[in-house]
Amino acid sequence: MSIRATNILVPVISVILGLLVGAIIMLISGYNPVIGYAALWNGIFGDMYTIGETLRQITPYLLAGLAVAFAFRSGLFNIGVEGQLIVGWFAAAYVGVAVELPKIIHLPLAILAAAAAGALWGFVPGLLKAKFHVHEVIVTIMMNYIALHVTNALIKTVSGGGDRTESIFASASLRSEFFQNLTEFSRLHYGIIIALLMVGVMWFILEKTTLGFELKAVGFNQNASKYAGMNVNKNIILAMVISGAFAGLGGAMEALGTFEYVSSKAGFTGIGFDGIAVALLGMNTPLGVIFGATLFGSLKYGALNMPNAAGIPLEIVEIVIAVIIFFVASGYVIRLFLLRAAKKKEAK
Amino acid sequence: MSFLEVLYFIVPSAIFYAAPLILTAIGGVFSERSGVINIGLEGLMVIGAFVGILFNLFYADTFGNATPWLALVAAMIAALLLSLVHAVASISFRADQTVSGVAINLLAIALAIYLVKKIFGKGQTDFITERFGRYDIPVLSDIPVIGPMFFSSVYNTSILAIAIAILAWFVIYKTPFGLRLRSVGEHPMAADTMGINVARMRYVAVMISGALAGIGGAIYAQTISGDFGHATINGQGFMALAAMIFGKWHPLGAMGAALFFGFAQSLSIVGPSIPYIQDIPNVFLLILPYVLTILALAGFIGRANAPKANGIPYIKGQR
Numbered sequence: 274m275s276i277r278a279t280n281i282l283v284p285v286i287s288v289i290l291g292l293l294v295g296a297i298i299m300l301i302s303g304y305n306p307v308i309g310y311a312a313l314w315n316g317i318f319g320d321m322y323t324i325g326e327t328l329r330q331i332t333p334y335l336l337a338g339l340a341v342a343f344a345f346r347s348g349l350f351n352i353g354v355e356g357q358l359i360v361g362w363f364a365a366a367y368v369g370v371a372v373e374l375p376k377i378i379h380l381p382l383a384i385l386a387a388a389a390a391g392a393l394w395g396f397v398p399g400l401l402k403a404k405f406h407v408h409e410v411i412v413t414i415m416m417n418y419i420a421l422h423v424t425n426a427l428i429k430t431v432s433g434g435g436d437r438t439e440s441i442f443a444s445a446s447l448r449s450e451f452f453q454n455l456t457e458f459s460r461l462h463y464g465i466i467i468a469l470l471m472v473g474v475m476w477f478i479l480e481k482t483t484l485g486f487e488l489k490a491v492g493f494n495q496n497a498s499k500y501a502g503m504n505v506n507k508n509i510i511l512a513m514v515i516s517g518a519f520a521g522l523g524g525a526m527e528a529l530g531t532f533e534y535v536s537s538k539a540g541f542t543g544i545g546f547d548g549i550a551v552a553l554l555g556m557n558t559p560l561g562v563i564f565g566a567t568l569f570g571s572l573k574y575g576a577l578n579m580p581n582a583a584g585i586p587l588e589i590v591e592i593v594i595a596v597i598i599f600f601v602a603s604g605y606v607i608r609l610f611l612l613r614a615a616k617k618k619e620a621k
Numbered sequence: 622m623s624f625l626e627v628l629y630f631i632v633p634s635a636i637f638y639a640a641p642l643i644l645t646a647i648g649g650v651f652s653e654r655s656g657v658i659n660i661g662l663e664g665l666m667v668i669g670a671f672v673g674i675l676f677n678l679f680y681a682d683t684f685g686n687a688t689p690w691l692a693l694v695a696a697m698i699a700a701l702l703l704s705l706v707h708a709v710a711s712i713s714f715r716a717d718q719t720v721s722g723v724a725i726n727l728l729a730i731a732l733a734i735y736l737v738k739k740i741f742g743k744g745q746t747d748f749i750t751e752r753f754g755r756y757d758i759p760v761l762s763d764i765p766v767i768g769p770m771f772f773s774s775v776y777n778t779s780i781l782a783i784a785i786a787i788l789a790w791f792v793i794y795k796t797p798f799g800l801r802l803r804s805v806g807e808h809p810m811a812a813d814t815m816g817i818n819v820a821r822m823r824y825v826a827v828m829i830s831g832a833l834a835g836i837g838g839a840i841y842a843q844t845i846s847g848d849f850g851h852a853t854i855n856g857q858g859f860m861a862l863a864a865m866i867f868g869k870w871h872p873l874g875a876m877g878a879a880l881f882f883g884f885a886q887s888l889s890i891v892g893p894s895i896p897y898i899q900d901i902p903n904v905f906l907l908i909l910p911y912v913l914t915i916l917a918l919a920g921f922i923g924r925a926n927a928p929k930a931n932g933i934p935y936i937k938g939q940r
Contacts, residue, residue: 302739350719352660397915407918408927410660410719411866414859415911426904539852549723586738591731598724599706603714 279611283604284554288568291597295589308583313590316578317571323578325456328465329531331570333358335468336523337548338555338562338569339475340391340516345557346479347512348492353398353413354520355545356420357391359538361524363424364390366535367431369441369528379444384467384525391521392514394420399513403506409513417541425537437536447530462530469563471519476559478515488512520545547573550598569594627895629769631884634891636775639883640782641666641841645861646868646875647789648833653870654793655826656806656930660722661707662834663858664729668703669696669838671733674849675740677749688751689843696839697832703729704831705824712823715934726858734851745850753778753844778840782876785833789872802826806928809935819935837861860886863914870928882910 296306317327337354344351351357365387374382398412432438447462455461479485490498491508499505523544528535547569554568555561576590600607645662652659659665673689673696681688707725710716737746755774762772793799804812805822813819838854846853864882868874889906892898 298735302736352719352723401915401919405919407915407920410658411862411918412915414660415863415915418856418859418911419908422904422907426902540855546723546727549720553720586735588731588735588738591727592735595724595728595731598720598727599710599716602716602720602724603710605715606713 279608280556282611283607284556284565284601286607287554287597287600287604290600291593294596295593298592299585299589304583304585309579309585309589312579312582312585313572313575315582316575319578320457321455322457322459323574325452325459325461327571327574328456329459329461330574331566332462332464332468332530333523333526333544334547334551334566334570334573335465335562336471336519336526337544338551338566339471339559340519340523340545341548341552342555342557342559342562343475343479343519344512344516345552346492347488347508348495349399349402349509349512349516350410351395351398351413351513351516351520352410352549353394353416353517353545354523354548355541355543356413356417357394357517357520358524358527358542358545359417359420359424360394361387361391361521362528363427363524363535364521365445365525365528366438366441366533367427369445369533370431370439373442374444376444379442380447380529383441383445383529384522387521387525387528388518389521391524392518395513395515395517395520396510399510399517402513403509417545421538421541424535428535428537438534440533441529445529446533447526448533460531462526464526464530467522468526471522472559472563475519475562479559484508484511520548523548547594550594550601553598553601625766630891630895631887632771633774634887635880635884636771636779637844637883638886639880640776640779640844641837641857642861642864642879642882643782643786643837643876644840645834645837645858646864646879647786647872648830648837649862649865650789650793650868650870650872650875651802651826651833652830653865653931654806654928655802655823656809656928656933656935657708657711657823657827658718658722658932659704659707659827659830660719660862661704661725661729661858662722662830662861663854663856664722664726665700665704665831665834666838666841666858666861667726667729667733667854669700669835670842670846670854671737671838671849672696672699672835673839674746674749674842677751677843678747681749681751684751686751689753692843693836693839696835698835700835700838701828701831704827704834707831708824708827711934712820712827715936718932718934730851733849737849746848748848749843752847753840776844778844782840786872786876793872803928805935806930809930809933813935813937819937823935834858834861860910863910866927867914867917869926881913885909 299306299309316323318324340354341351365383368383368386394416398409401407401412402409428438447464449463452461487503487508491505495505551562551565551569555565572590576587579585579587645666649659649662673692676692676695677688684691707721710721711718753776755776758772758775762768801817801822805819809819841857842849842853860882864878865875867878885906889903892906
């Protein structure tokens with residue numbers, strides 16, 4: 274079996290195993306998995322409204338997935354996407370409520386603010402990695418918590434002691450009447466176009482620019498890249514900054530599209546962590562991220578229908594997602610299994 | 622409020638908040654000393670907290686006073702079993718240990734909330750009735766100044782945590798088992814050559830980390846929160862991970878860091894009623910442990926070196 278085929282089979286098998294484990298857990302706890310998954314399916318594709326909402330849910334996952342994947346390609350593991358997304362969310366909402374400008378200036382400004390905030394949150398671990406050789410995983414985890422507490426405090430200040438900001442001015446909104454009419458007034462917004470555009474941007478950076486080539490080279494082998502005259506430190510920082518900017522844009526989708534405000538959070542949104550799964554499933558390629566984000570966005574939104582339609586706690590889908598991540602990470606075993614199966618076939 | 626009164630107020634509460642962190646951080650020390658990164662500590666604590674609360678609610682009538690302690694045992698076993706999943710993935714399946722840890726975290730919280738909703742029909746459990754008691758330690762609590770600060774109305778869970786930290790130091794640095802554990806984390810091939818079963822050592826280490834994190838989670842739930850919901854263990858596991866790094870992968874260092882983080886946590890909660898501290902915006906106290914950890918890692922507070930083979934799966938015969 275070719276390497277390419279196994280590369281595609283590993284995620285597919287992982288997804289199937291994840292759904293299987295979910296079914297088993299539903300069976301053990303006395304639910305009917307067929308009814309459960311039917312509710313999930315209807316929650317995703319039931320009517321035009323749910324399809325619109327599913328697409329809306331996919332939007333931030335696209336950007337979170339891109340953020341993780343982009344860092345991965347440069348040999349960096351960005352667990353901080355969650356925090357970068359949170360600061361991006363706040364920055365976009367803040368620009369959205371603080372000033373009122375013509376749409377053509379206001380909307381891009383809010384989006385850029387989110388990207389800049391995310392980039393800043395990625396810059397810190399990048400800098401520490403490049404200058405002090407501090408492992409980015411721990412720093413980004415810590416940065417997540419700092420982001421959570423700092424934005425909560427800022428929201429309190431901005432809203433005068435409240436738990437959420439005012440709604441943003443319409444001039445900063447991504448809301449789309451066209452999409453709303455198309456999807457029975459779901460909250461689907463223009464953000465999906467930005468997200469897909471960013472998929473293109475990532476592909477372009479990685480495949481068509483010198484910077485992309487260097488980033489990938491650093492990801493493959495730092496020492497060889499250094500020997501070839503590349504500035505490894507600069508590339509590490511740049512990779513984290515770009516990754517953070519993608520994540521910040523993910524936050525802008527929530528701030529300017531879905532919610533149009535930012536509220537203080539007791540815990541994480543989870544979008545950033547699921548971004549890890551999205552990137553892994555998509556094998557860290559731009560096209561793969563589209564598939565990964567579609568899968569996770571659909572599962573997440575569809576799950577909301579499970580308690581109502583089947584009486585099953587929606588956390589079952591979170592369990593399925595965790596199991597999928599687990600098996601994708603353990604790809605070695607699946608590859609081994611596929612290899613043995615292929616050999617047996619040849620022997621016959 | 623005088624300075625001494627403030628100390629009487631804060632020190633016991635700091636130790637109280639530190640107990641779960643100490644246990645979980647020590648668990649992390651065992652795992653990472655053997656060369657397995659354990660970001661799943663958070664998830665292991667979640668399962669510990671969940672099972673601890675569940676056991677306490679179900680068996681409080683049967684076991685009475687002993688319930689919280691038995692709940693610790695139940696939580697320990699549950700988290701140990703979950704840690705096996707991480708062990709299988711990262712040791713036998715050669716998975717990326719960080720990714721596997723993330724999966725453990727997601728799995729634990731999802732599974733726990735799923736079961737809570739299934740059992741209680743809502744997102745949160747009821748409050749427990751049987752809690753850990755507080756004691757004045759005889760003789761020691763009569764010492765002037767220090768006595769009331771450290772030895773009066775102490776939670777026995779705090780004593781347990783400190784005892785385990787000292788025990789862990791002894792095991793890791795003074796026993797053959799500890800020597801093997803450290804050698805497996807520093808240079809697994811050399812250890813293998815000397816006849817140490819690398820995989821087995823790592824399995825044991827990860828299981829110890831699971832057991833301790835489970836106890837830590839159960840203590841947190843049964844002393845601090847009193848019930849279980851999705852925000853019960855909100856980052857405590859990552860805080861413990863930070864304590865472990867801040868303590869330079871040393872059990873006593875981890876304990877010290879955990880005590881400090883406990884101090885910071887209790888400050889952010891009791892701070893508003895203490896002069897001077899109430900003027901500091903709460904957010905600075907909340908982010909203090911995380912900022913300090915980043916600074917520690919960057920070498921501003923003395924270099925900390927992780928075990929050399931940390932995070933690298935050991936593949937026999939590969940050079």
